[in-house]
Amino acid sequence: MTALVWFKRDLRIDDHQPLYQAAKSGAVLPLYIIEPDYWQQSDVSLRHWQFVAPALHSLNQQLSALGQPLLVVKGPATAVLRQLCRQFNISAVYSHEETGNLWTYQRDLAVKRLLQDLHIPWQQYRQFAVFRGLTNRDNWFKLADNWLKTATAPAVNRLPFLTAASWDLSELTPERRSDLALCTTIQSAGAARHTFNSFISGRCDNYRQHISLAAKAVHSCSRLSPYISYGQLSLRQLQQQSYLAMKQASTQRRQQGLQAFFSRLRWHCHFMQKLEDEPAIEFFNMHRGFDGLREADFNPAHFAAWRHGNTGYPLIDAAMRCLLACGWLHFRARAMLVAFASYHLWLHWRPLALHLAQCFVDYEPGIHYAQIQMQAGTTGINPNRMYNPVKQSQQKDADGQFIRQWLPQLRQVPDSWLHTPWLMSKSLQQQYGCVIERDYPSPIVNLQQAQQLARARLSLWLKQHDQQQWQQQQQTVFSRHASRKRPPTNKRRAARGQLSFDW
Known part of the structure; x- marks a missing residue:
């Protein structure tokens, strides 16, 4: 049995339910698709790719250490998935749910139709406290709290080798006719865990006091947002680890800073639910x-x-x-x-x-x-x-x-x-x-x-x-x-x- 794990905006191996579930069934083909049409959308720029490219290298290193490197393919998702499902006799596709723009929503509908035609099940798992088909907000906070407190997905210790995956991102870089200039300075995609640790161990002390001060916020804010957006860090893990650090804080100032951060982190899924619902x-x-x-x-x-x-x-x-x-x-x-x-x-x-x-x-x-x-x-x-x-x-x-x-x-x-x-x-x-x-x-x-x-x-x-x-x-x-x-x-x-x- 060979399962395909489709990585999208979840570029990590920790608390990765699709990867864990797929690994239980046998061989795993980890896949990231560079979709040319996506990079032509009016809300996308190559400065996003400036962050994603090194994040893919980091993910590849993590997966390679488990035994199976990441496969990166450029092309429409339906065409890529059709080819790989036949080439590797894929028994199921696993991924996280995505609350993205309209283009990604329509792409997922097309993928769903394709996999149904191929009689291949698509197992999707919740990445955030965002609930599909929610009729109203009356019970959302309770649902969200319950999910965020659940145990994270167990670690995957080994993936049986399936195929070598050789790729050069310089040759796969998306094209875009007109774009913003790339960032002159940008957060390192490889510093997710270091950034979190530096925040809870010291930078959070000034979080509450400096969060709105222009010159000081750059150091006192968590700076975790890109790692959450592209799934290099699990929001559920962040919530649980931040809460634990808050309870163990050695000073009142640190406890207050972590409490303020925990509170604001809590609003992440509240806003994502809005786009999911409408x-x-x-x-x-x-x-x-x-x-x-x-x-x-x-x-x-x-x-x-x-x-x-x-x-x-x-x-x-x-x-x-x-x-x-x-x-x-x-x-x-x-x-x-x-x-x-x-x-x-x-x-x-x-x-x-x-x-x-x-x-x-x-x-x-x-x-x-x-x-x-x-x-x-x-x-x-x-x-x-x-x-x-x-x-x-x-x-x-x-x-x-x-x-x-x-x-x-x-x-x-x-x-x-x-x-x-x-x-x-x-x-x-x-x-x-x-x-x-x-x-x-x-x-x-x-x-x-x-x-x-x-x-x-x-x-x-x-x-x-x-x-x-x-x-x-x-x-x-x-x-x-x-x-x-x-x-x-x-x-x-x-x-x-x-x-x-x-x-």
Whole structure:
């Protein structure tokens, strides 16, 4: 008996239920497919491949140590699987469930039809606390907690040798006509376990205090997101090990840091469940009453300035330029980028989502689209987060360390002017080597006017709609997607359909 294990976004051997189950039946063919059409999707970029390629080498080393190397093949999944199932007389295919973009969903449907035609069973296992066919969220937290506490899959100690797998990723690199530049610095795909250990043993001490501070978050955040997104680390193992470390913490500060991390890690699957329950949120507003709100007013010049970090607001631009270079940002900066573009620039969230998906090395579709819509204010059940970029800059990067790192033209500007350089006199601009419109752009919009206009547009939009239908749609969204641990005050506010602004 030969079982095929299809690795997708689960590039590890620890807590790998498909690999464990397949190994019990006999010989195993471990497979990763490089799908050319996938790499042409509008939410994908080669900087993702920049992380995946070394992750595949690492996985191959782990599998080779067990006795059977990884097979990497380039081509459409259905064609590759058809050929291999016949060549190796495959008795069953094993994989993890995937909550991906629409393309991967349609690909999985095609694979399902193929394997049914070939009379080969496809065994899929849960990788996250995400449940297919869930009718509502009422019992989700209990289901998730129960699954995350279950024992992890036993280790596979040996795989009988089946076939040699020789491949050169330089020859298999996906092609893409136009793309973002590759990251100038990127997290090492081979440092997953080291990154986790360094966090729970020390870096977590400042997690709670520094998670939203631009210059400090890069060191105090866990930095585990790409390893979770591509499955190099098991989320279930992380939950259990983080909880154990929290209970064994030697100091109160460390315990509090790990408790805050554990709490936020818990929300990972909550957001993934949203896309699993409603794949359409990749393309459409969660609350369909917002259809038409921003589409007609989309400003390409504003979008271009935002995506290149040229808006004239230092913290906004520094965050975007950091992301373009490194492929990672802390959460507050991600939220601020989307909120500024959605409200102050009045841009529709879909182009923002595609650009950021290509930028984020840790792009996880199941989290990405729900978070983008939450920050853009189109869920109908979350408050409108209209961040003030100047206030955020003064609070989250008071000494300008982050801004000066990513905006070298502002390095000589003193703290008193750094967050609002356009207010400097001409003589001060010359003195500090930052002439507005020559060295750094002036603000793309007037902050106060843009804020007032956004609030007025939202208020008018709500008044123009039938309130009963609006609230019915809100209730539908709430029933399908809302956390059942939301404070009662927010529930009542959502039910009333009131707009609120989180400054």
